[in-house]
Amino acid sequence: MRIALAAAAAALTLSQSARAEFSDKVIKIGVLNDQSGLYADLAGQGSVTAAKMAVEEMGGKIGDTPIEVIFADHQNKPDIGSNIARQWIDVDHVDVIVDVPTSSVALAVNQIVKDKNKVFLASGPASSDLTGKACSPNTVHWTYDTWALAHTTGKAEVDAGGKTWFFLTADYAFGHALERDTTEVVTKAGGKILGGVKHPLNATDFSSFLLQAQASKAQVIGLANAGGDTINSIKAAAEFGIVKGGQKLAGLLVFAPDIHAIGLQTAQGLLLSESFYWDRDAKTRAWSKKWAEKVGGNRKPSMVQAGVYAAVLHYLKALKVLKSDGDGKAVVEQMKKMETDDPAFGKGKIRVDGRKMHPMFLYEVKAPSESKGPWDYYKPIKEVSAEEAFRPLELESDCPLVATAKK
Amino acid sequence: MLAVPVQALFGQLLIGLINGSFYALLSLGLAIIFGLLNVINFCHGALYMLGAFVAWFLLEKAGIGYWGALILSPLAVGLFGALMERLLLRRLAGLDALYGLLLTFGIALVLQGLFSNWFGSSGLPYEMPPQLQGGQNLGFMFLPNYRVWVIGVSLVLCLGTWAVIERTRLGSRLRAATENATLVSAFGINVPRLVTITYALGVALAAIAGVLAAPIYRVSPLMGADLIIVVFAVVVIGGMGSILGSIVTGFSLGVLEGLTKVFYPEASNTVIFVVMAIVLLVRPAGLFGKQA
Numbered sequence: 035m036r037i038a039l040a041a042a043a044a045a046l047t048l049s050q051s052a053r054a055e056f057s058d059k060v061i062k063i064g065v066l067n068d069q070s071g072l073y074a075d076l077a078g079q080g081s082v083t084a085a086k087m088a089v090e091e092m093g094g095k096i097g098d099t100p101i102e103v104i105f106a107d108h109q110n111k112p113d114i115g116s117n118i119a120r121q122w123i124d125v126d127h128v129d130v131i132v133d134v135p136t137s138s139v140a141l142a143v144n145q146i147v148k149d150k151n152k153v154f155l156a157s158g159p160a161s162s163d164l165t166g167k168a169c170s171p172n173t174v175h176w177t178y179d180t181w182a183l184a185h186t187t188g189k190a191e192v193d194a195g196g197k198t199w200f201f202l203t204a205d206y207a208f209g210h211a212l213e214r215d216t217t218e219v220v221t222k223a224g225g226k227i228l229g230g231v232k233h234p235l236n237a238t239d240f241s242s243f244l245l246q247a248q249a250s251k252a253q254v255i256g257l258a259n260a261g262g263d264t265i266n267s268i269k270a271a272a273e274f275g276i277v278k279g280g281q282k283l284a285g286l287l288v289f290a291p292d293i294h295a296i297g298l299q300t301a302q303g304l305l306l307s308e309s310f311y312w313d314r315d316a317k318t319r320a321w322s323k324k325w326a327e328k329v330g331g332n333r334k335p336s337m338v339q340a341g342v343y344a345a346v347l348h349y350l351k352a353l354k355v356l357k358s359d360g361d362g363k364a365v366v367e368q369m370k371k372m373e374t375d376d377p378a379f380g381k382g383k384i385r386v387d388g389r390k391m392h393p394m395f396l397y398e399v400k401a402p403s404e405s406k407g408p409w410d411y412y413k414p415i416k417e418v419s420a421e422e423a424f425r426p427l428e429l430e431s432d433c434p435l436v437a438t439a440k441k
Numbered sequence: 442m443l444a445v446p447v448q449a450l451f452g453q454l455l456i457g458l459i460n461g462s463f464y465a466l467l468s469l470g471l472a473i474i475f476g477l478l479n480v481i482n483f484c485h486g487a488l489y490m491l492g493a494f495v496a497w498f499l500l501e502k503a504g505i506g507y508w509g510a511l512i513l514s515p516l517a518v519g520l521f522g523a524l525m526e527r528l529l530l531r532r533l534a535g536l537d538a539l540y541g542l543l544l545t546f547g548i549a550l551v552l553q554g555l556f557s558n559w560f561g562s563s564g565l566p567y568e569m570p571p572q573l574q575g576g577q578n579l580g581f582m583f584l585p586n587y588r589v590w591v592i593g594v595s596l597v598l599c600l601g602t603w604a605v606i607e608r609t610r611l612g613s614r615l616r617a618a619t620e621n622a623t624l625v626s627a628f629g630i631n632v633p634r635l636v637t638i639t640y641a642l643g644v645a646l647a648a649i650a651g652v653l654a655a656p657i658y659r660v661s662p663l664m665g666a667d668l669i670i671v672v673f674a675v676v677v678i679g680g681m682g683s684i685l686g687s688i689v690t691g692f693s694l695g696v697l698e699g700l701t702k703v704f705y706p707e708a709s710n711t712v713i714f715v716v717m718a719i720v721l722l723v724r725p726a727g728l729f730g731k732q733a
Binding site for chain 2: 070071072073074075076078205231232233234236237238239241242243245246248261262265266269270273274275276279291292294295296297299300333
């Protein structure tokens with residue numbers, strides 16, 4: 035242990051003194067996510083594959099400098115994630131850390147990357163704090179955030195008449211942020227929050243929480259959780275006759291693999307929003323097909339995995355122009371200057387606070403009779419423009435970068 | 442929030458009982474295996490998962506539904522357990538219990554890893570049998586029929602197992618073999634076979650729990666890992682190897698957990714371990730364990 039620390043310290047001094055064009059002659063991309071737990075299907079190896087696809091598209095190198103992709107399992111624990119991030123940057127000379135689902139881990143990594151002036155491309159985490167009070171000149175938040183979820187799915191439920199809400203909230207940074215952002219939408223529209231339960235991450239049985247939600251007589255039960263927690267909540271709600279009893283479920287963050295696990299019989303009619311769905315247009319279908327061939331089996335990419343691909347692609351394009359990866363802040367600045375363009379999200383841009391701007395799409399889960407087969411799960415309801423879906427800078431942003439930009 | 446109406450409390454107690462029946466079923470198998478084999482069976486959770494997966498396979502590949510799976514899955518997993526005992530665990534007999542723990546822990550990791558690799562971590566859907574869908578409106582809550590069924594099956598199995606071990610000839614032989622294997626084999630009883638049967642029976646109980654759980658949760662490679670730690674806490678609280686202890690503790694901790702979910706949900710994952718710590722301080726052998 036002591037030797038490892040000494041080596042880390044030595045490597046730190048080295049890496050600070052040696053800044054060639056491309057530091058240490060290789061561009062190293064580190065995909066840091068859940069490889070074995072409840073978020074492994076929506077991120078996991080699928081994200082690593084997505085990153086590799088972006089690298090391949092750029093020819094595997096920029097100029098003569100090869101690009102390398104490595105990955106690690108943060109087990110959804112901030113302490114483990116931080117240790118890996120530090121070791122990657124200090125010892126292994128990783129230039130950019132990608133993905134990092136689980137907001138608590140992402141917020142920790144965000145700070146480390148900023149301190150060490152590398153680049154953080156967030157695709158998996160949801161907390162809107164990453165471009166809010168915790169925003170960083172070294173971070174791009176790509177795929178979605180809690181503010182956007184609240185203003186698409188949450189708003190759609192409110193517009194449909196759901197005025198009273200009860201929350202089932204995963205008890206960590208992500209759940210808290212999602213509940214906060216959705217509460218804002220509900221109360222702004224004149225609705226009321228009747229109560230809520232904060233449950234531990236990765237809880238097994240939700241019937242007890244749902245019974246409390248039922249007793250509250252709220253019109254909408256907002257699920258401010260994700261992955262396995264959402265799956266179990268929705269299944270238990272069907273079993274305990276909550277949907278039949280007239281209460282509506284709002285799955286504030288639901289991914290396509292979740293629907294796959296719940297089954298259409300139970301999930302039908304659920305409203306959800308995503309920034310990427312494999313079956314949206316010809317381009318997304320073609321990209322998803324390529325991805326599926328690489329991971330094997332009958333699978334489709336989640337929006338998180340698509341986000342990893344698109345973010346890495348844009349990062350590499352910026353490096354190509356800049357011809358240097360040493361100064362993380364400069365790289366992100368370059369990324370913000372260039373318009374983004376990729377098959378998964380189309381054209382877009384990155385805002386001064388680090389938020390990637392693209393539309394969000396509201397979907398409804400199909401009934402079993404409407405589905406043509408496995409993974410044919412959504413029917414489109416509406417497209418929400420980027421300006422409407424993501425937090426406007428002028429009024430509400432508490433990101434220090436925005437204030438500086440205004441001056 | 443704190444003023445919980447009495448009616449809601451009834452509902453929570455009932456739900457606690459349902460979860461408790463899973464704890465009881467799993468900890469019972471663990472208790473039998475530890476009591477008679479002195480093996481801390483860490484792959485119990487993985488075998489519970491295997492039970493659910495066998496049910497899923499039967500449905501997908503052979504068209505055999507829930508009722509068939511309820512019989513075939515424990516048989517298949519029991520057979521797997523018997524092979525495991527014959528080929529692997531037997532070699533560790535007489536060694537410190539830690540070796541068995543390490544071996545079974547390793548097997549659990551291998552099984553979970555394989556299934557995660559094959560099926561991903563989100564899991565697969567398994568529909569409830571049509572006969573058990575729907576539920577009863579009890580006034581204070583809507584009680585799904587399937588959950589009633591789970592409590593019933595679990596109670597019957599727990600009491601049945603207890604009766605077999607405490608009241609039958611086979612059970613008395615098992616108990617005698619635990620006390621003194623040499624002496625029992627001197628009476629012409631095939632002790633090694635008895636041990637294999639016991640292990641197979643213990644893991645078959647886990648497989649039944651797996652099939653019971655499949656429609657409620659989902660068939661997922663991690664379903665056992667999520668549960669096994671709690672179940673071990675139940676066994677420790679009840680007293681390692683105590684059969685009645687594991688049944689009673691399983692149900693009552695389910696209820697306790699259910700109540701925690703009402704009054705302080707944030708602590709619902711930890712309350713069982715708090716109880717475990719207290720019990721270990723006050724009665725190191727567990728509530729029902731024999732004081733060493």
